Amino acid sequence: MSSQEAEKLFKKGFSAFRQGRTLVALGLFEKAIAIETNPLYLSYLAVCIAKERGQIRKAISLCKETIEKEPGNSNHYLNLGRIYLLAGNKAEAARAFRDGLNRETNQQIIEELNKLVARKSPVFPFLRRENFINKYTGLVLTTLRLR
Secondary structure: OOHHHHHHHHHHHHHHHHOOOHHHHHHHHHHHHHHOOOHHHHHHHHHHHHHHHOOHHHHHHHHHHHHHHOOOOHHHHHHHHHHHHHOOOHHHHHHHHHHHHHHOOOHHHHHHHHHHOOOOOOOOOOOOOOOHHHHHHHHHHHHOOOO
């Protein structure tokens, strides 16, 4: 079989992964890896293994391997962070996400980090959080360490 076949399987698996059908994606990623060992394939397989089989240690190990092979690919850091979140380790997840952003800008990582960040309530709850008054009053109070 060819690498084109592996790429087709990966694309089908990636589509299923994005739809939340990780069990289907797991099978397709395993088939793709049987044809061609690609770090990106392994990275997404690791997330599926963690989610569907609960094999967190194995998944983390696979993701760290892919990072060693392709340290500039932020998708590996994204997937490592997702695995840490599945394990309930928010601090390590945030660290993995930030490491990924240091490599390249990745909108999915930014979205994951935004979900993790616990924000303080607005200074004036009757105004929108983005309101100029709320925003700058909060900054001033934080700078003065009054909040």
